[in-house]
Amino acid sequence: MAAFIDALTEGLPEEIQADVCIVGGGMAGHTIATQLSNTPLRILVLESGGLDIEGATQGLYLGNNTGLRYHDLGHCRLRYLGGTSNHWAGFCRPNDEMDYLGRPELGLPAWPINQAELTPYIERAASLLGLRFEGFDPRYQFERAGFRPSELMDTHSDTLVTKLFQIAGTLRATELFPLQDLPNVQVLLHANVTHIQLTPNGQQVDHVVVKTLDGKAGRARAPVFILATHGIENARLMLASNDIAPDGIGNASDQLGRNFMDHVYVHCSQFVPVAGRFPLAYDMKEQGARRLNFNLGLSEETLRREGLLQIYCRFRPIDLLKTQRLAFRHLNEGFFQPFDTALLEDIAAVASSLGNSARVVGEKLGMDPPPPELYLLDLRIEQAPNPNSRITLSEELDELGNRRADLHWELTELDYHTFQRGQEIVASELSALGVGRFQLDELTPEFINERVIGHYHHTGTTRMSSDPGQGVVDADCKVHGVGNLYVAGSSVFPTAGYSGPTMTLMSLAIRLADHLKETHV
Amino acid sequence: MSRSSTRGVSRRALLAASVSAAAAMSAIALMPGGVAEALRAAGGRPGQALGQAIIDRVGLRTAVALVREHEAVFAGASAESLSGAIAADFRAGRTMRVDGWMLSRTECAACVASVLAT
Numbered sequence: 001m002a003a004f005i006d007a008l009t010e011g012l013p014e015e016i017q018a019d020v021c022i023v024g025g026g027m028a029g030h031t032i033a034t035q036l037s038n039t040p041l042r043i044l045v046l047e048s049g050g051l052d053i054e055g056a057t058q059g060l061y062l063g064n065n066t067g068l069r070y071h072d073l074g075h076c077r078l079r080y081l082g083g084t085s086n087h088w089a090g091f092c093r094p095n096d097e098m099d100y101l102g103r104p105e106l107g108l109p110a111w112p113i114n115q116a117e118l119t120p121y122i123e124r125a126a127s128l129l130g131l132r133f134e135g136f137d138p139r140y141q142f143e144r145a146g147f148r149p150s151e152l153m154d155t156h157s158d159t160l161v162t163k164l165f166q167i168a169g170t171l172r173a174t175e176l177f178p179l180q181d182l183p184n185v186q187v188l189l190h191a192n193v194t195h196i197q198l199t200p201n202g203q204q205v206d207h208v209v210v211k212t213l214d215g216k217a218g219r220a221r222a223p224v225f226i227l228a229t230h231g232i233e234n235a236r237l238m239l240a241s242n243d244i245a246p247d248g249i250g251n252a253s254d255q256l257g258r259n260f261m262d263h264v265y266v267h268c269s270q271f272v273p274v275a276g277r278f279p280l281a282y283d284m285k286e287q288g289a290r291r292l293n294f295n296l297g298l299s300e301e302t303l304r305r306e307g308l309l310q311i312y313c314r315f316r317p318i319d320l321l322k323t324q325r326l327a328f329r330h331l332n333e334g335f336f337q338p339f340d341t342a343l344l345e346d347i348a349a350v351a352s353s354l355g356n357s358a359r360v361v362g363e364k365l366g367m368d369p370p371p372p373e374l375y376l377l378d379l380r381i382e383q384a385p386n387p388n389s390r391i392t393l394s395e396e397l398d399e400l401g402n403r404r405a406d407l408h409w410e411l412t413e414l415d416y417h418t419f420q421r422g423q424e425i426v427a428s429e430l431s432a433l434g435v436g437r438f439q440l441d442e443l444t445p446e447f448i449n450e451r452v453i454g455h456y457h458h459t460g461t462t463r464m465s466s467d468p469g470q471g472v473v474d475a476d477c478k479v480h481g482v483g484n485l486y487v488a489g490s491s492v493f494p495t496a497g498y499s500g501p502t503m504t505l506m507s508l509a510i511r512l513a514d515h516l517k518e519t520h521v
Numbered sequence: 522m523s524r525s526s527t528r529g530v531s532r533r534a535l536l537a538a539s540v541s542a543a544a545a546m547s548a549i550a551l552m553p554g555g556v557a558e559a560l561r562a563a564g565g566r567p568g569q570a571l572g573q574a575i576i577d578r579v580g581l582r583t584a585v586a587l588v589r590e591h592e593a594v595f596a597g598a599s600a601e602s603l604s605g606a607i608a609a610d611f612r613a614g615r616t617m618r619v620d621g622w623m624l625s626r627t628e629c630a631a632c633v634a635s636v637l638a639t
């Protein structure tokens with residue numbers, strides 16, 4: 001089988017037949033195709049884009065946002081081979097056990113798969129990304145990275161835990177999984193799937209409709225279809241394919257498109273460390289070179305006691321001008337035990353005017369820069385599933401005549417509360433430990449709405465549940481009620497947890513491939 | 522302290538607050554990290570400025586009550602016991618915000634006490 005065929009330049013066959021048809025050649029699609037490469041199955045990957053970004057194809061992703069300000073839908077994902085993996089930052093970490101268990105008291109559904117079941121697949125996904133599974137243990141990495149184990153905050157506090165991300169080295173799916181080398185995989189480029197055609201009884205996918213932007217059309221048939229077009233587009237395609245199932249495919253429970261979640265963050269407040277007491281391991285700037293990212297989160301016990309979602313904190317050093325730095329250092333002598341309003345005001349004045357920093361200058365001159373004296377808090381939370389945050393179909397059509405996706409996005413009371421209370425707990429605990437002091441912004445909903453930023457982690461729109469009344473796909477990622485349609489990607493996550501979604505979606509993709517090997521080989 | 526600012530607060534309360542203020546100040550004097558020196562060098566003003574800011578915000582009556590609430594903490598306080606009380610405050614949510622700074626109530630009481638003592 002020829003590896004890559006470009007439907008724009010080489011033509012689009014009227015009908016293509018395969019054993020497994022994967023729609024979308026991003027991280028999920030690449031992972032599954034590779035996992036199925038050592039089988040007799042003929043794998044077809046239908047990819048909307050080409051080998052690089054192109055305006056017309058990327059424009060198919062445009063859509064409207066309502067509710068809270070979110071990223072432009074045309075920019076927050078990429079529509080060409082490799083998909084959004086051409087953009088991602090590589091931060092990886094497995095979910096915690098509690099993330100799979102569900103928290104009914106907070107309205108968080110359980111995953112139909114538990115941590116023990118998924119861990120072997122996470123290990124495989126980590127290994128594909130060049131990461132060691134044991135490397136997710138902060139204690140292990142602390143020592144390896146040259147930090148003193150006694151500086152791990154967990155050793156001093158029952159409230160705080162260190163949450164570690166490893167940062168993958170090779171990021172692009174196309175580099176990790178070169179599909180052109182796989183003899184049983186065919187990739188059709190510039191092939192946009194515009195419709196999923198169910199059989200008249202609605203229980204099987206008969207074929208998918210494929211179109212090119214220059215007006216060609218064809219169809220692909222296979223015993224198995226896997227939708228891997230990412231969090232927003234998976235829902236869009238299933239909603240738009242509404243000729244047989246009027247509310248969209250797999251939408252008997254009215255869950256399709258709902259519960260859109262992201263990992264969201266707010267930059268706020270200030271942290272003044274006590275000299276020598278704040279471990280530099282938690283300084284964001286210190287971590288990059290080691291491809292590690294240590295964050296301070298709250299222990300499971302604290303989260304449960306307080307009824308909070310997952311939250312963690314990063315510390316972003318604020319660089320100060322040299323004069324400010326000197327003034328600040330002078331002030332700092334008298335500061336720490338905060339009996340001095342005048343000093344506090346000076347500190348605020350120093351902090352309010354930022355620019356080129358002595359730190360940066362020091363780095364440029366090759367000098368060992370002194371540790372920062374001020375940090376901005378970068379508070380990050382998982383979002384609670386919210387049925388009102390959802391993908392719907394727009395009245396506007398794209399260039400291929402398909403209704404565009406609209407995103408309505410909100411934060412819940414619990415999201416706001418998690419930011420507010422989470423900040424308070426982190427600040428109180430670090431203050432109690434004598435690590436530093438905080439000037440806290442009042443995290444009102446208005447303040448949060450103004451500053452909140454999504455992390456481009458689109459999750460939840462085709463959520464997984466064993467109960468067809470609660471979800472779109474089952475524990476095997478098969479669409480409820482449709483025998484041969486599977487969904488791959490973070491859209492199946494019932495809850496967001498707080499870890500980056502990509503390694504987890506890869507582990508689900510590996511698991512799906514294993515399932516197909518068992519059922520179809 | 523101006524005449525008007527004492528309105529509504531009994532002489533007894535003020536006296537009691539001043540007594541604990543003396544204790545608080547001596548406790549502060551024992552605290553590590555050069556704070557005591559810094560405060561002394563500044564003629565006691567920095568702590569007082571913060572204390573005054575607290576009084577302005579919460580009112581004299583509440584400020585005095587805050588100090589009285591801490592009499593036992595201040596009586597015979599050492600640097601260790603004071604740090605312990607401050608840490609316990611933070612963990613129990615006994616904090617106040619002054620210009621956004623999160624301070625323990627014990628710290629705030631000491632600052633208010635230092636205003637009342639002069």
Ligand SMILES: Cc1cc2nc3c(=O)[nH]c(=O)nc-3n(C[C@H](O)[C@H](O)[C@H](O)COP(=O)(O)OP(=O)(O)OC[C@H]3O[C@@H](n4cnc5c(N)ncnc54)[C@H](O)[C@@H]3O)c2cc1C
Pocket residue numbers: 023024025026027028029046047048049076077078079080081082083084085087088089090091092191192193194228229230231233237455456457458488489490499500501502503505
């Ligand atoms: C700036 C940024 C930083 C990120 N950083 C991180 C991080 O640090 N950690 C982390 O875990 N995650 C991160 N992510 C998220 C990560 O990129 C995604 O989780 C991941 O790429 C999703 O993989 P996917 O295969 O599901 O979707 P994609 O990679 O987006 O692939 C979808 C594919 O489907 C194709 N397609 C779409 N519609 C059609 C159609 N109708 N027909 C045919 N093909 C179609 C697209 O062209 C694309 O190739 C980040 C994302 C961004 C944007």
